[in-house]
Amino acid sequence: MGLRLKVVQSVYSVLHKSGRGGSFPGVLGLKMDPHFLEKFQMPKIVVLVTGTNGKTTTSNLIAESLREAGLKTINNRRGDNLNVGIATLLAANSDSHFRVQADAAVIEVDELTVYRQFANLHPTHFVVNNFFRDQLDRAGEMETIIRKIQEVTKDFEGHLILNGDDPNVLRICDTAKKAQIHLFSVGRNSISETVTNEASEGKFCPRCGRPLKYEYYQYSHIGRFLCEADGFGRIEPDVLVTDIDFAHRTFTAGGRIFSSFINTIYAIYNCAAVLTVMKSLGLDPECADRVFRTFVLKEGRNEVFQLSRPSVINLVKNPTGANEVMKYIVSVPGDKNLLILLNDNDQDGHDVSWIWDAHFERLNQPEIKTIVCSGRRAYDMALRLKYEGMEDRIKVIEDAEKAVEWLDEANMPSHVIATYTALHSTRAILRKAEQKWI
Amino acid sequence: MDIKILWMYHDLMDLYGDKGNTEVLRYRSEKRGIQCIVDTCTIGEEKDIRDYDLFFLGGGADREQQLIFDDLLKRKDNIREAMDAKTAFLLICGGYQLFGKYYKDQDGTVIDGLGFFDYYTESSDRDHRCIGNIAVETTMDNETFQAVGFENHGGQTRNVASPFARVLYGHGNTYSDGTEGFMNDQVLATYMHGPLLPKNPRIADAILKRALRKRYGEVALAPLDDTLEDKAREIMLKRLKVKK
Numbered sequence: 001m002g003l004r005l006k007v008v009q010s011v012y013s014v015l016h017k018s019g020r021g022g023s024f025p026g027v028l029g030l031k032m033d034p035h036f037l038e039k040f041q042m043p044k045i046v047v048l049v050t051g052t053n054g055k056t057t058t059s060n061l062i063a064e065s066l067r068e069a070g071l072k073t074i075n076n077r078r079g080d081n082l083n084v085g086i087a088t089l090l091a092a093n094s095d096s097h098f099r100v101q102a103d104a105a106v107i108e109v110d111e112l113t114v115y116r117q118f119a120n121l122h123p124t125h126f127v128v129n130n131f132f133r134d135q136l137d138r139a140g141e142m143e144t145i146i147r148k149i150q151e152v153t154k155d156f157e158g159h160l161i162l163n164g165d166d167p168n169v170l171r172i173c174d175t176a177k178k179a180q181i182h183l184f185s186v187g188r189n190s191i192s193e194t195v196t197n198e199a200s201e202g203k204f205c206p207r208c209g210r211p212l213k214y215e216y217y218q219y220s221h222i223g224r225f226l227c228e229a230d231g232f233g234r235i236e237p238d239v240l241v242t243d244i245d246f247a248h249r250t251f252t253a254g255g256r257i258f259s260s261f262i263n264t265i266y267a268i269y270n271c272a273a274v275l276t277v278m279k280s281l282g283l284d285p286e287c288a289d290r291v292f293r294t295f296v297l298k299e300g301r302n303e304v305f306q307l308s309r310p311s312v313i314n315l316v317k318n319p320t321g322a323n324e325v326m327k328y329i330v331s332v333p334g335d336k337n338l339l340i341l342l343n344d345n346d347q348d349g350h351d352v353s354w355i356w357d358a359h360f361e362r363l364n365q366p367e368i369k370t371i372v373c374s375g376r377r378a379y380d381m382a383l384r385l386k387y388e389g390m391e392d393r394i395k396v397i398e399d400a401e402k403a404v405e406w407l408d409e410a411n412m413p414s415h416v417i418a419t420y421t422a423l424h425s426t427r428a429i430l431r432k433a434e435q436k437w438i
Numbered sequence: 439m440d441i442k443i444l445w446m447y448h449d450l451m452d453l454y455g456d457k458g459n460t461e462v463l464r465y466r467s468e469k470r471g472i473q474c475i476v477d478t479c480t481i482g483e484e485k486d487i488r489d490y491d492l493f494f495l496g497g498g499a500d501r502e503q504q505l506i507f508d509d510l511l512k513r514k515d516n517i518r519e520a521m522d523a524k525t526a527f528l529l530i531c532g533g534y535q536l537f538g539k540y541y542k543d544q545d546g547t548v549i550d551g552l553g554f555f556d557y558y559t560e561s562s563d564r565d566h567r568c569i570g571n572i573a574v575e576t577t578m579d580n581e582t583f584q585a586v587g588f589e590n591h592g593g594q595t596r597n598v599a600s601p602f603a604r605v606l607y608g609h610g611n612t613y614s615d616g617t618e619g620f621m622n623d624q625v626l627a628t629y630m631h632g633p634l635l636p637k638n639p640r641i642a643d644a645i646l647k648r649a650l651r652k653r654y655g656e657v658a659l660a661p662l663d664d665t666l667e668d669k670a671r672e673i674m675l676k677r678l679k680v681k682k
Contacts, residue, residue, distance in 0.1 A: 141499045203449070209505070350570060351588045353631050356455025379670035383636045386666055387461045396666075 004032045008091045026087030042122045045104035051129025055108045058270045063106040068287035075106040115148040127161040131168040134318040150175040159280045164235040167202040184272040185237035189244040192216040220320040239276045261295040300423045305430040307408045313416040319358035326362045329415045337414045341375040341422035348419040361388045374403040404429045440473035444490040448478040456496030458633035481509045487520035491649035497531030526648035527625040534627035535559045559593040567592045572608030573680045578644035585638040586674040587630030607678040637671045
């Protein structure tokens with residue numbers, strides 16, 4: 001048995017030394033032994049992080065905070081959240097007897113497959129961020145995902161860290177009777193709204209089916225809700241964020257002021273999740289704040305490339321993420337061009353109809369000069385914008401390299417939005433284009 | 439000239455971007471100087487369907503579909519009256535199924551449909567949904583043309599008297615019977631999401647004509663620039679190897 005692990009570790013080491021990452025070592029391990037994952041002796045602290053949006057950022061923030069608190073921590077920082085990625089992470093960090101050499105493991109897990117890996121990973125902490133409509137052809141309906149997660153947490157006795165402002169997540173409390181539940185919540189602030197056109201899920205009480213009443217919405221269906229019939233939504237959060245100052249990037253929790261790395265509401269939720277984990281572990285929130293202050297979002301999360309003028313790239317995967325990225329883009333003052341890369345490969349989801357659920361009409365404002373549509377479904381994107389009345393500003397350049405070239409030559413600040421499979425290739429193109437200017 | 443659309447259960451039956459269909463209808467009417475009014479109607483709301491030229495019902499998740507069913511049933515007579523008054527119908531996925539005889543779910547439970555048409559739908563087992571890109575050939579307004587979309591349904595619809603289209607790629611009404619949707623003079627019912635209309639402007643225009651017919655008789659629609667639409671469709675047809 002140890003021999004197979006050794007093979008996997010050697011392969012990892014060779015790939016690692018030659019600068020290649022990826023999940024191949026994990027693929028190999030699971031191919032040689034389907035029970036590979038079950039063999040590891042996990043660290044004392046195992047934090048699993050799942051949800052539709054913000055998994056990678058949240059798990060990186062937690063891992064960094066634990067490191068800051070002096071714990072030797074491993075994590076799948078690039079978001080390789082399927083079993084092959086997790087197998088790679090564990091193999092790379094264990095001794096020859098499958099003992100993981102760390103105080104803590106923070107593992108981002110895919111919300112669609114977490115139910116398969118949950119027991120094998122022996123989590124002590126399970127963080128659930130949010131559930132949004134996402135890639136329905138791959139995911140099936142959201143209801144199915146939630147039920148599967150309820151099923152695996154039914155007998156979970158560890159710490160369950162849940163977003164108390166998402167009815168789809170809060171539901172888990174009702175079935176996880178043995179877990180120690182910790183909720184996080186964000187209070188009313190300057191961006192909270194009493195009406196919304198974004199909330200497509202979470203309209204009804206999961207207990208009785210009656211409509212939920214919202215006091216306010218933060219974004220999508222995240223907000224303060226209540227079922228007046230049975231009290232679903234009445235919560236006592238462990239961590240409540242208040243006094244958000246978006247201009248100065250600060251917020252208050254537990255009577256202490258924290259900084260945020262970016263001034264968006266979803267980032268505040270990520271921070272709230274991190275603080276709840278720290279609290280449940282009895283660790284100093286100061287460690288988290290040091291991370292919040294200096295954390296740099298990477299790999300396509302508000303990543304800046306210095307072309308002729310700065311170009312900011314963001315990953316989008318679903319309507320909620322796209323809506324938030326668009327809100328951010330239009331909040332940045334000044335003229336700008338946009339590049340949207342829409343692919344429909346396996347990891348993007350073959351069904352691109354989600355672009356019609358997202359509010360692309362937000363881009364219809366004079367500071368956005370040209371919108372270049374690119375990727376395998378460039379024309380679908382162009383049509384989406386055409387039917388919002390932006391016909392005269394659309395440019396279709398299917399080839400991503402040529403699209404970036406156009407952006408660079410336009411000599412105007414720009415924003416790039418890319419779906420999953422377009423993200424890494426486009427970042428590589430942007431990096432190459434950047435070299436010209438260094 | 440104006441066109442009145444009633445978008446049923448817009449807040450519940452709006453899976454897979456089906457609302458894009460209403461945006462296309464609005465755009466293509468207004469480009470021709472036809473005012474387009476899109477009204478919505480949800481559970482418990484009083485609307486007389488006869489007042490509208492087009493009734494639009496999209497698809498929903500199982501749970502939403504159960505929620506609307508009782509309400510829809512109460513409107514059955516009103517829907518019948520609207521049909522008699524020549525209102526046109528566009529029904530997608532769940533909307534399509536609900537207008538048939540019945541729906542039999544995975545546990546064998548039979549849920550009666552509105553029963554306007556003889557087709558019926560039976561659920562397939564969980565692992566065999568019809569999911570993916572679909573290309574079809576249809577004839578509307580005496581013109582035969584190709585259309586593309588995305589299907590995602592477990593239900594297998596059988597006994598369809600007059601299908602909407604012939605399947606060129608994908609599944610359609612069942613895994614493999616080669617037909618897609620249902621169509622008569624007034625009703626177009628289909629499994630095609632995508633949404634259906636943005637990439638298929640000919641279908642959009644045919645629906646507009648059907649809706650306008652109710653109050654204005656035959657109306658000729660001026661051609662629009664469909665370069666982007668055609669390009670988006672051609673790329674998919676080529677990818678599916680329906681077209682060289």
